[in-house]
Amino acid sequence: MSICRSIATLACLAPLSVFAAPQTYVIDPIHSFPNFRINHLGMASIMGRFEKMTGKIVLDTGARTGTLDVKIPTATVSTGDGKRADGVRSRDDHLRAADFFNSAEFPEMTYKSTKFNFNGDVLESIEGNLTLLGVTRPVKLSLSSFKCGQHPFSKKTMCGADAEGTIKRTDFGMKFGVPAIADEVKLMIGVEAYPE
């Protein structure tokens, strides 16, 4: 009888262990983009983004922990000036050169989280380290939205988030053009991810 009671207790607890298990999500590169905004000459902001972002998110909503590991190819930077008809070097070419992202030498920048901050059940911010141009600095991303649910058409489980942050590019050794091209860069990242 005591054995049956033990088995019954374990059977009742089993579903709770499923909710507590960490889930790994793979970032969907077609629907995930890191965008940035930077002030130019004190006049207006130039918007840009990186065309590719890959990585994994491990989320344990039960334990309120997680990890984020992201890679961004620096050569995919795009600010809407990719090639000029007169053959003069474009802004995107300049951004890939040694003055800015130096893509030939540093083809990737990475972000690895160190802490997930939950407010109740809601993921509020992520702390981590950004490595750019061989320099690693802590960067905190605040989540303005975070949601998990079903894709309306495929019915697949998915999660999505919008995150924001600010960095100073000189912290990473990217000094060219300061202050005419601002030191502060605002990050706006949209992510969608599916379970692995």
Next chain:
Amino acid sequence: MGDLLLNPAVQAGVLPFVAALIVAVPMRKTRHLGLAVAAAFLCAVYLTMGFDFESLTSLKKLVLAGVAFAAAGVLLEYTAQPQSLMHRVLLAAATCAAALWALQRIFTHLDMPVLVVAGTGAVAYCLALLAGGERVAQDPVCAAATALVLGLVWGTVALLGASAQLAQLGIALAAGAGAVLLVQVCGAAAPRGWTLGLSAQVVAALVGLLAVATGSLPWFCLLPIPLVAWAARLPAASSKPPWYRAALSVSCAIVPAALAVALAWFTAGDRAA
């Protein structure tokens, strides 16, 4: 004043020229006159990039190599016979090693066949520049004229196809060489020495290689550059006054330099990713 210091022309041209003059005037009768070029280079580095070496990028390695070869030039004045084969071989090896070291992180991202070709090309380019530098080393006026034209051509070509920071370093090299040329033209030619040509040739070599490796400059824009020193030495005018020799050397050296600029002008954008 702050705005003036942020002006690229001031950072790369005016202030490095002044720094070079400050060093060149007291050194004008010594074999260390070439340190004025190093002073101009370091002034530009301070104003544009700073001396933060937390991340040893290829550009930072270029700076370190320039400083090292300027120091080596000073040491060689006290130790080396200028025409010693052993010293020439060692310098060639050190220059090629510096180039490969500066490009090392870029090479790690290349496939092996491309890496072999790129490495061989980099070494060949360094040796070609050094050979030209040897040709002008015996004539300080010619050496300064060569460094001036090399700096100008790299300032222009790097701006067209690669990096404004590399361009600023090239212009600073030209500014320093211009100051050295000015003190010789206004006075007398300096004694022969290692310092004038060595670090300028090495920095010119590295600027060129980095402009191709990290920017959108096609490799064949490098081809006319080693001819600059050979062209500068063409006019046989050793008995003429320094100003005449300087004008002739610069005029001849400008021809291959102009060819390199023309190649960059018409092709630099085509290598875009």
